[in-house]
Amino acid sequence: MTQDSGMLKHTLRRLLGLLPTLLMLITVTFFMMRMAPGGPFDSEKLLPAEIEANLNAKYHLDEPLLRQYFRYMGQIAVLDFGPSFQYKDWSVNELIAQSYPVSLTVGGLAMLLAFVLGTTLGIAAALRQNTRVDYSLMGIAMLGISVPNFVIAPILILLLAVYAGWLPAGGWDWGIASMVLPVVTLALPVTAYIARLTRGSMIEVLHSNFIRTARAKGLPESVVIRRHALKPAILPVISFMGPATAGLISGSVVIERIFSLPGLGSYFVTGALNRDYTLVMGVVIFYGVLIILLNFLVDLIYAWLNPKIRYDEKY
């Protein structure tokens, strides 16, 4: 009971703690975007002064910066991110709503794949520490980390799509076939990283006293691993997964470009390059909230996995 209410309090406190962070994020991004040289309507072509005035008036860019800031804060208070400068037919809310499911699906599946595969391989390597299996698995994992996915992706496309014709070379239609390549490509480096993390911490755990005790009690090795070693060994993976998941599900610019996915990631780049103020603000806030929430979630999972962490004691 006390632990439950402590947990609840902790949760609420952390959620409230979100607000100043977010406010800071929004403010800094807002003014940084405005300070960047060039504006949303600059282009190679000449914009007659009258037209520029009309555009500025339409998007309230003719107002003093502070008033624009407060106008914007007023808008996001009601979760309205405003119209996009670049994609004129759409509001930023619509852009995010349309592209986010794609990023979430690809990133979520990739994370799932990476987690399952990575921990399995990591544990396998740890159990056969310093054998040929271990070395080759870790060698490959090192490669997976160091070969960037903009190298892996085109190779997979060439082999499986262009030459073999088994999978589409890109595009997105919510079919499984169109998901395979992006998910696999996105998952590979993370898988490798997770495998290394798991192996490291597993080896450490396997050498610790409580495992020795468990073994001394005569428990079968499989029970020792599953019941006693797994939980603590996976802790570092969990803390890695918080930000990593946020990164994956907020869309990867590289993967989106190579596979022509309509995800969220490209908006960071095109938004910033085009000085699409509202779009950049929208995705930054969205991403910010996502990261904060996921880190928060990781903390909760931590508490569940590790009895040493007691929130009611800490606060």
Next chain:
Amino acid sequence: MKPTRQFFVLAVCVPLLSACGSDDGERLPGSLDRHARAVELVVAEDGRPVPWVLAVEQVLHRDNGEEPVTLDPHLAEGTPSAHILRDLFEGLTSESPTGRVIPGAAIRWNISRDGKTYTFYLRREARWSNGDPVTAEDFVYGLRRSASPSTASNFAQVLLPIANAAEVLAGKVPTDQLGVTAINDHILQIQLKGPTPYFLRLLNHSSTYPVHRPSLVKYGSAFSRPGNLVSNGAYILKDWVLRSRIELVKNENYWDAENVIIKQVFYYPFEDQSAASKQFRAGELHWTYGVPNNQFKWLQRHYPDELVISPWAGSYFFGYNVTREPFIENQDLRLALALALDRDLLTEKVTQFGEQPSYALVPPGIGEFVSPQPEWADWTQAERNDEARRLYAEAGYSEDKPLRFEIRYDTGQNNNKKMALAAASLWKQVLGVQATLVNEEGKVFLRNREQMVLTQVFRSGWTSDYADPFGFLELFRTGHGRNYYGYSNALYDSLLDEIASERIPARRRRLMFEAERILLGGLPFIPVYTYVTKRLVSPRLKGWESNIMDHHYSKNMFLLKSVHEGEASAAAVERDEERPAEPEESVTEEVLPTATEEGQANEAPGEHAAATAAPAAEDGQASEDPGEAANSEEVPKSEPEDDGATAPAEAVPAEVEALPAEIVESPQVQSEAPGETGEVPEENDAAGGDSGSGEGFRE
């Protein structure tokens, strides 16, 4: 770990595989190609491809470069929007596959003697996609909306030649003061500020498209969404999945629907050209927006029939800031640098796609205009280098005291960086110049270039808004918003004024020639090359022609069952013959009756006192007197007529019309016919290397 290992092993095989993968290009959806019997291509009497050569599935997959910013024709900017809008809407004028202006929603028009009053006669059979008739009122409404300050159109400058447009845009007068009047349901009159010889070409720019008033009233700014959009072109917007695809289907209410063969068009936004070319190779696309910059040799070897390269109305050059040291008042030094650039080397090694070395400002193939060439254009590079060294030494520079300056450029999916690097090393090699490269993010670059405080030598270029040399020449006018060279020459400016008010084409061309000659003497820029468009196109896709503005209407295209070179291009040729011919006929038929009608109509409203009696009389003349007709006639061939000088461009279409139906042309014919000049304002910088902002940066 297995996938990783697999990847590594396979990676080794890639070069081997790619060598044998060249036959993949023909695998396209809906085709029977590999196993199809040879199909004899026969063309029916009307010049249409006969049904049995056509693929069963007429579904076109086009790579459209980027996501269109909007499908609201009056807010549109950028080539991606423009391509789609050309399929969805139809302006008063349209273009033939070769880019010649042909009747669009207007079946014919008259131009008054002073070149300031245009009277358009709309097709009576034209319908909106919901069945409503397309009326002059729709155009009036569209043009007013486009010019209205509350629309905040980015591209309303296209309308500036129209009387009062600037005032309307500035909000000084209400939109109904715009010089556009519906005389009756099918006659539209447009008053211009001054004679604007390229005005007809502006009329197929999306800023001038009509919009369907009832749906705008009903849906407001959401009128351009699928399901809401009512359009008057050959296609209807069926679906728009953001950054994934845009689906158009044939508009059965289009006046020429029976001649529209492609039933469904998919436009895909590919931010990455190599992704697009992979999809093309996997058979998922018929048409790409471009090709990856560095793959020319490979593509040429493996996809010779698919790779299509043709001239495009744009120039790439380096600009000098002539208001800053070391280039102020230092014409000889500017010339020295211009001489020392080996353009053949640059186009061969850097741009690689057959870009043409350039020694002037205006790209070739724009109407009949031929640019003056500096005398050194004919020299060998060795001679140029000698002269460059002499001028360089004369300007007081030497090995011990080298010239130093910065070359500023922006990066994206283009060759700007390589180009700057190559130029710097050539200058160093030939003259010993110490040039520093400064790479800037797109918008920062644009800003710096405009402010002219930091720049010395910078990446520059221009693509035509409308294929008229004036659009290029204007850039160097004193105080022009894009004159980031700081060039100012009173004589040049006064020539520009003369050009603006001159309406006799030959005289106007002479003036433009003279102006460009002056400019090349002053040399505030270093010409480097003129652009090309480069793309992969399925050999089964026909009915289109390369043209200098790179405008391609899906309604003209069709997919063949299978590819057999000769037959295929014959079909294409036939189709080109058919297009321009048909409207001309109908024009002649209607001339007399409508001319009378217009005379009466003009009298009635009496709004434009000046435009009443006189033009009516003159119109009568115009249609009878072909001599006077050069500019003021109904047959919109006017400007881009043949002229021996611009030979390859002009020769083809004329011959094409004379060809008997069965003649089989070599495939080159179609690709070498940039033809007349299909001139519509090309909205942005996006398409080519010039682009600057908004692309790239990502990997």
